[in-house]
Amino acid sequence: MSELLGIYPTWYVPQIGTAWVMGIIGTIHVLASNTSVGAAILFALLETRAVRENKPQIMQYIKKYGMFLLVFSYIWGSVTGPGIWYSVTVASPRGISALIHNFVWVWATEWVFFTVEVIGVYALVYTIGKIDPRTHLKITWTFVVSSVATLVLIIGILSFMMWPGSDRWYLTGSVFDAFYNLNFAAQLADRGFLMLTSAAVVGSIIIAAIPKGDPLRKDVGQTVAKLGLTGLIGGALAFMWYVATLPPNALVILKDRLPHWFGYIDFRVTTFIPLAVTSLLIGAYLLWVYLKPQTLRVPLAVGMVAVLLIAGIWPEERTRESLRKPWVAGQYMYSNQIIGRDVPGLGIQDEVPIIAKDGLLKTAAFVPADLRVITPQNQMQAGRLLAVMACSNCHSINRDGPLRPLPQLLHGTTDVAMIQGFLAGPLAHGSVPYMPKIDLPANEQLALATFLAAVNAGTVDAEGRLIARAPAAAPQHTAVAQAAAGQTTKTKD
Amino acid sequence: MDHTSVSAMLHALQDPAGLPAPAWLFQYLNVLTWAFHIAFVNLALGTALLAIIAFMRRHHPGWAQLSVAMTGVAKVAVSMAIVLGVAPLLFTQTIYDPSWYTSNLLSAFWVIFFIFSLGIGYTLWFVFYFKNHDVAHAAQAKDATVWWATVALCILVFDGFIMHVLSYQGLFPQKWMQWYAPQGIPVMNGTGIHAFELPRFAFFMVMSLTMTGVFLLGYARYFRARSDVSADYLDLAHRIGVKTTYWGVALQLLTGVLWAYGLPSAMHVFAQPLFWLTALLIVGVALYARQVPVGGSALQAYAAMAFYALLALIVSVDREALRVAYLAPFHYDLASKPHVEWGAVVWFFATFIGVGGSLVAFYSTMLWKAGKVKGLYTADGAVSRLGSTAVFINFTWLAVFFAIGVWAYVRNIAA
Numbered sequence: 077m078s079e080l081l082g083i084y085p086t087w088y089v090p091q092i093g094t095a096w097v098m099g100i101i102g103t104i105h106v107l108a109s110n111t112s113v114g115a116a117i118l119f120a121l122l123e124t125r126a127v128r129e130n131k132p133q134i135m136q137y138i139k140k141y142g143m144f145l146l147v148f149s150y151i152w153g154s155v156t157g158p159g160i161w162y163s164v165t166v167a168s169p170r171g172i173s174a175l176i177h178n179f180v181w182v183w184a185t186e187w188v189f190f191t192v193e194v195i196g197v198y199a200l201v202y203t204i205g206k207i208d209p210r211t212h213l214k215i216t217w218t219f220v221v222s223s224v225a226t227l228v229l230i231i232g233i234l235s236f237m238m239w240p241g242s243d244r245w246y247l248t249g250s251v252f253d254a255f256y257n258l259n260f261a262a263q264l265a266d267r268g269f270l271m272l273t274s275a276a277v278v279g280s281i282i283i284a285a286i287p288k289g290d291p292l293r294k295d296v297g298q299t300v301a302k303l304g305l306t307g308l309i310g311g312a313l314a315f316m317w318y319v320a321t322l323p324p325n326a327l328v329i330l331k332d333r334l335p336h337w338f339g340y341i342d343f344r345v346t347t348f349i350p351l352a353v354t355s356l357l358i359g360a361y362l363l364w365v366y367l368k369p370q371t372l373r374v375p376l377a378v379g380m381v382a383v384l385l386i387a388g389i390w391p392e393e394r395t396r397e398s399l400r401k402p403w404v405a406g407q408y409m410y411s412n413q414i415i416g417r418d419v420p421g422l423g424i425q426d427e428v429p430i431i432a433k434d435g436l437l438k439t440a441a442f443v444p445a446d447l448r449v450i451t452p453q454n455q456m457q458a459g460r461l462l463a464v465m466a467c468s469n470c471h472s473i474n475r476d477g478p479l480r481p482l483p484q485l486l487h488g489t490t491d492v493a494m495i496q497g498f499l500a501g502p503l504a505h506g507s508v509p510y511m512p513k514i515d516l517p518a519n520e521q522l523a524l525a526t527f528l529a530a531v532n533a534g535t536v537d538a539e540g541r542l543i544a545r546a547p548a549a550a551p552q553h554t555a556v557a558q559a560a561a562g563q564t565t566k567t568k569d
Numbered sequence: 570m571d572h573t574s575v576s577a578m579l580h581a582l583q584d585p586a587g588l589p590a591p592a593w594l595f596q597y598l599n600v601l602t603w604a605f606h607i608a609f610v611n612l613a614l615g616t617a618l619l620a621i622i623a624f625m626r627r628h629h630p631g632w633a634q635l636s637v638a639m640t641g642v643a644k645v646a647v648s649m650a651i652v653l654g655v656a657p658l659l660f661t662q663t664i665y666d667p668s669w670y671t672s673n674l675l676s677a678f679w680v681i682f683f684i685f686s687l688g689i690g691y692t693l694w695f696v697f698y699f700k701n702h703d704v705a706h707a708a709q710a711k712d713a714t715v716w717w718a719t720v721a722l723c724i725l726v727f728d729g730f731i732m733h734v735l736s737y738q739g740l741f742p743q744k745w746m747q748w749y750a751p752q753g754i755p756v757m758n759g760t761g762i763h764a765f766e767l768p769r770f771a772f773f774m775v776m777s778l779t780m781t782g783v784f785l786l787g788y789a790r791y792f793r794a795r796s797d798v799s800a801d802y803l804d805l806a807h808r809i810g811v812k813t814t815y816w817g818v819a820l821q822l823l824t825g826v827l828w829a830y831g832l833p834s835a836m837h838v839f840a841q842p843l844f845w846l847t848a849l850l851i852v853g854v855a856l857y858a859r860q861v862p863v864g865g866s867a868l869q870a871y872a873a874m875a876f877y878a879l880l881a882l883i884v885s886v887d888r889e890a891l892r893v894a895y896l897a898p899f900h901y902d903l904a905s906k907p908h909v910e911w912g913a914v915v916w917f918f919a920t921f922i923g924v925g926g927s928l929v930a931f932y933s934t935m936l937w938k939a940g941k942v943k944g945l946y947t948a949d950g951a952v953s954r955l956g957s958t959a960v961f962i963n964f965t966w967l968a969v970f971f972a973i974g975v976w977a978y979v980r981n982i983a984a
Contacts, residue, residue, distance in 0.1 A: 080581040084670050085749045087677035088757035097681060151691045154651050158658060159684035165662075166677035166759065169670040170584075176662045177586035180595075181913035187655045188917075188925040194652045195932050198645055207939050211948040214956035215935075218928055221963035225924075228970060242981050251589065251913045256977035415585070422908055424585045441578050442671075444750040457754060464757060 081427055083413045083440040084169040086464050090538060093472055093479040094167035099397065101156050101163045103390045107274065107381075108153030109226075110267070110389075112193075114275025115145055116216075116223035118303055119200070122296065123216050127209050135204050137296045141282045142201035148278070150197060157190075168469060170413040171404035178254055178406070179233050186229040193222040227271070228264060235259035238400045239323040239407045246408070249421025254406065262318040269310035276304025277358060277384050280365055281377040288370060297369030304362040308355060323407065326399040328509045351395075354388040401470065402512035410512040411469045432504075432515035436462060450519050458520070459527025460540035466514050466524070473531065474538035483532045490533040495525035575742045576899045582667035587906030590914050595664045596889065596903065602656035604885040607773065608780060608878065609653055610729065613646035615781025617694070617722045619813070624701060624715050631805040633707045638788070640694075640701050640718070647691050647725070664903050665892070668739030675748050676734060677759025683731045690724030693717050726774065733770040738763050740895040768827035775820035776884070779854055782814025783873040786861050790870035794941040800864075807863045814873075818855035825851065836894050843887055850880045924966050931959040 087094055119138050126134035164172040176183070196219035203212060232255035240246070241258020283297045322330065361380050365372055404411045408419050415427040430439055437443050437450070437458060450458045463473055463482070472481040475488075486495060499514070499521040506513030516524065530536040537543055570578070588595065616639040623636035661669050673680050697717040701707045738748075741764060748763040749755055789807040792798040825848065829838045838844050854876050861869050934955055939946035948956065 080577055082582040082585070082667075084582065085674040085745075085755065086757050087674050087759045101681075101684060147692070147695055150648055151695065152688050154648060155684060155688040155691065158651065158655055159688075161658065162673070162680045162684055165670060165673045166680050169674060173584045173662065173666050173670060174586060176659065176666070177584040177589070180589060180659060180663045181910075181917040183659050184598075184656065184917045185920045187652075187659065188920050190652050190655060191649075192925060192928045192932075194648050195929070198648070199932050199936060203936070203939060206944075206946060207935065208945065208947040211935065211953065211956055214960050215932070217960050218931070218956075218963050221960075221967060222928070225963075225967065225970075228967075240981075244981050249586075249908060249910075251910055252973065252977040253981055256974045256981060258982060260974070261978065419586075422586045423906075441581050442746065442749055442755070444746070444753045444755065446753045461755060464755075 078434040078438040079430055080441055081414075081430065081439045082170065083436075083442065083465070085442045086468065087166045088464050088468055090474060091472060091477050091479075093468060093470075093477070094163075095397070095469065095479060098160070098163040098167045099390070099394060101159045102397075103385065103393050104152055105156035105160055106389050106393060107385050108149040108156065110271040110274040111278045112145060112149040112153055112197075112275075113223040113227050114271035114273070114303075114307070115141060115149075115279060116220045117272065118275050118279060118300065120216050120220045121303070122299060123213055125299075127213055131295075132209075133292050134296060135209075137282060137286070137292060139201060139204045140285065141279055142197065142204070144278075144282060146197065146201060150194065154190075154194065168404055168411060168413070170415075171409050171411065174405040174409045175233060175237070178236070178251060181251065182229055182233060182255060186226055189222045189225040189229070193219065193226060196222055227268065231264045231267060232256065232260055235263045236406055237404060238263075238326065239403070241321065241323075245406070245421065246417075246419050247421050249419065259318070259321045262314060262321045265314035266311055266318045269307045269314055272307030273304045273311060273358065273362075274307075274384065274389075276300045276307065276362060276365075277377075277380050280361075280372060281374060281381065283365065283369060284372040284374040284377045293369045293372070297372070298366050301362045301366035301369075305359065305366070308359050308362070312355065322399065325401075325403075325509045329399050329401060330395075332510075351388065351391055354383060357383060358388070398510075401510045412466050412512060412514075413469075414466075414512065414514075416512060428506075428513050428515055432517065435517045435520045436465060437520060440465065450523050455523045456527055456530065456536060457540055459523035459525070459530075460536075460538075462516070462520055462524040463527055466516075472538075475531065475534075477538075482528060486528060486532060488532050490529045492522070492525045492529045495528050496521050499525060570743050570746055572743070572898055576901075579667050579742055579896075579899055579901050580905065582671070583906060584666050585906065587908035588663065588904065589908055589910045591907070591909065592664055592903035594914070595660045599657055599660035599664065600885045600889050601882070602653065602660065603888070604878070604881040606650060606653040606657055607776070607885065608881050609646050609650035610773075611777040611780035611881075612784060613643050613650050613777075614722070614725060614729070614774065615777035615779075615813070615817075616640075616646060616784070617643040617718065617725070618777070619781055619809070620697075620701075621715055621718050621722065624707065624710075624718065625712070627707050627710075630704070631799075631802045633704050634802050635806060635809070637701055637704055637707055640698050642784075644694060644698050647694065651687075665739065667901075668742065668892075668896075669735070671742070671745050672735050672738040674759065675738060675745065676731075676762055679731050679734065679759070679762065683728050686724050687728050690721045690728065693721035693724070697721060729774065730765070730770055733773070734762050734765050737765055737769070740892060742896070742899060766828065766831060768824045768831055772821060772824040772828050773884075775817055775824055776881075778813050778817030779821060779851075779880070780817070780877055782810045782812070782817055783854065783858060783877045785810025785813065786858060786870045786873045789863075790865070790867055791940070793864060795943060797943050804863055807861075811858050811861070814858040815855055818851055821851050822848070832891070836891075841890075843883070843890055847880075847883050847887055850876075850883055854880055920966065923962055927955070927959045927962045931955040 089097060119142070122134050122138055126132060126138075161172065196215060199215050200212075200219050203215065236254045236257050236259075238259045239257070240254055245253040245257070279300045280297075283293055283300060286293045286296075319327075319330065358380065402410050402412075403416070406419075408415060408417045408424065410416045414431065415424060418424065418426045427439075437448050443461065447454055447458050447461055467473065467482060470480060471477075471485070472479040473483075475481060475483040486498075489495060499516065500518070502508050503511060504513070504515040504521075506515075527536065527540070531538060535543055620636050620639035620643055623632045623639060627633035627636055694717075697714065700710050700714050700717070738745075744763070748761060785806050789803045789810060792803055793800075829844060832838045854873070857876050858873050861873055931952070935948065935952050938949070938952060
């Protein structure tokens with residue numbers, strides 16, 4: 077009997093795939109949580125000045141921003157925080173399981189700070205003007221440290237997802253070796269700076285809401301703008317450090333995604349041009365807030381938050397997710413739930429050779445009994461199941477899907493032998509740097525290739541269902557009818 | 570699937586990285602933190618319901634004030650329920666990873682629905698809060714305003730149902746394959762809701778009334794210290810508290826018995842001491858609440874909340890005991906892959922007790938004392954010292970964190 081591998085069922089999302097579901101929730105969370113941590117630092121700086129310089133009016137700004145944060149960060153930020161766990165659970169269950177089992181104590185520690193942070197933000201906002209300023213300042217500083225602690229704790233896990241950076245963790249399995257990895261400090265610096273920028277851009281909405289002519293606009297506006305610009309410049313420098321700590325496969329992908337200034341324009345360019353343009357735009361905006369705080373208007377400030385979200389955080393998160401491909405955790409767990417290398421420190425075994433020997437259908441835990449053995453009758457369904465299990469985490473299977481669609485990457489070929497050649501060659505040998513090593517036995521390669529060729533040919537859809545062909549039309553004589561007959565009927569995938 | 574196959578599947582699904590501490594430790598923490606979580610879920614749902622009922626009677630000043638107060642309590646309680654839910658979610662994934670992940674995947678659509686609907690429900694509650702955050706606003710608000718709250722509450726209850734389904738489906742590993750591929754072909758859209766147990770879900774929901782009842786007893790006692798809060802209002806809150814507790818307890822007994830009757834006969838639930846202890850505690854809460862006098866001592870009033878806390882803990886134990894019983898035929902071994910690392914355990918508990926303890930002590934003492942004062946509160950020596958200590962411990966934690974970081978980072982890059 078074949079060895080059973082702990083591969084979970086697959087959740088298949090047509091078109092956008094599970095990766096985008098995760099990405100959308102993650103992007104909302106990053107904006108909310110980045111703003112929250114950056115705003116905590118801003119509050120501490122402003123409040124310390126308010127106490128030292130006896131400027132209680134500054135506290136009104138903090139109160140308004142704090143109320144805004146309660147709705148903005150502590151509804152949607154706190155919902156999408158566990159939301160990321162949930163979405164990763166259904167997108168990449170073994171990936172999140174790997175992280176949970178390595179970092180459970182780190183996450184438990186972060187939970188302590190989350191709890192304190194939630195109590196802290198309510199205490200901070202609702203006691204302004206109700207308790208003496210010095211005691212309030214202590215609340216604010218504890219809130220800052222709690223917020224920063226949530227940041228530093230999650231960065232160790234996120235950076236481990238990229239890679240441990242050395243062989244040591246594979247041998248020891250120690251959480252400390254995993255956590256304080258090569259990428260940790262650089263990513264912490266990068267995110268830490270950019271949080272200040274997030275807080276400044278969101279905080280500009282509150283500045284714009286201060287009545288025109290009020291000197292508080294200039295007083296607070298300049299502090300907010302300086303903080304945001306510091307974040308932007310520091311973030312740019314830290315990004316270079318971050319790039320220097322990336323693994324070789326990430327650098328290959330990064331290079332691939334950089335703008336081809338004199339070449340073709342395709343979707344890969346969309347990541348970096350917006351980031352560069354967004355940085356310049358936000359820098360110019362913050363400079364304007366610094367120089368002309370009295371002219372700031374709420375709609376513009378809201379618009380800049382939208383720019384930050386759509387043209388800043390979304391492509392940044394997408395890039396970060398893409399860079400670590402084909403891995404999702406510590407360069408031992410592939411994005412398709414298969415373990416791709418030994419981790420002797422934890423007794424973890426590479427599953428690729430097992431699959432190469434026995435096949436994915438025979439070894440994965442959730443495969444119906446009838447599909448474990450491929451027959452001519454079930455070949456299409458078996459091929460479809462293999463495609464979903466092995467490929468759908470990173471690729472749309474339907475022809476017009478937006479997530480690196482397989483039919484397009486295979487150039488629409490309907491040649492089964494050609495597809496099987498790719499599966500048996502580069503894919504089976506792991507020689508495509510951003511692809512997992514998927515070494516399937518010949519019969520599974522054939523089933524997968526047959527299914528993919530059929531999708532390309534339009535004879536089956538991504539669900540594995542046969543597409544009925546319309547009967548041949550009667551001869552047409554008018555010019556319009558002849559032109560219409562020349563158009564290919566578009567089949568809905 | 571036969572039991573041997575299910576057992577093999579469960580073993581294969583357990584994460585190969587293993588458990589970084591003894592399994593019993595995660596089990597205890599899971600039970601403890603779930604009790605914290607359900608307490609705030611109950612408080613949020615119960616106070617939300619009361620806020621709605623009181624809103625519709627807001628032409629009476631006492632009810633208007635109660636609606637405003639409960640709206641605010643529910644707002645904070647939802648936040649606390651979410652953040653306190655993170656810990657049991659974490660520990661469940663650690664020791665019951667096969668059950669939790671499989672169940673989530675089988676109903677993946679609802680998992681994502683949960684996230685967005687929770688956000689929408691909570692946002693709607695905030696809208697209601699902004700329209701009902703003081704008595705003047707409440708008086709001016711139209712009757713239709715209540716729909717914001719009603720829809721929000723319905724969404725939150727449905728989200729509770731989704732969580733119930735995800736937990737419950739995980740108890741039946743023998744059915745997972747059938748649910749995943751009913752005709753031998755995998756159905757991967759995640760839209761299925763495959764199993765639920767209404768009495769069990771209802772039991773947790775009606776426990777919200779019990780929680781809200783005892784909370785009102787404490788609330789009514791706490792504000793006796795404030796000269797600007799009328800005694801009539803506090804008497805009303807106390808009376809409603811006792812009444813709500815009665816309703817909660819009665820419905821808990823009813824749903825609890827129905828739940829117990831529906832359990833597999835092999836569990837012999839009526840012969841279990843835990844069942845009778847739980848029943849005793851439920852009745853005990855009502856009996857205790859009944860004898861707390863209006864305007865009685867602080868100890869009498871707050872002890873009712875302690876009674877509920879004990880009940881929540883025992884219900885959490887019941888829940889865990891049931892899970893163990895459901896999975897027992899498959900010989901599910903929590904501790905089959907140990908990988909203990911005590912340094913990380915010490916790190917967590919030092920933070921939990923040191924940082925969490927000092928900060929919660931500071932915040933709660935300060936808020937407790939400030940809430941009893943009308944106008945500006947100036948911290949006394951004890952609160953001031955607590956605050957300074959909390960700040961010091963917090964910064965010390967950060968310093969230690971980075972000190973460990975330097976040691977581990979250097980060790981890592983030298984490898």
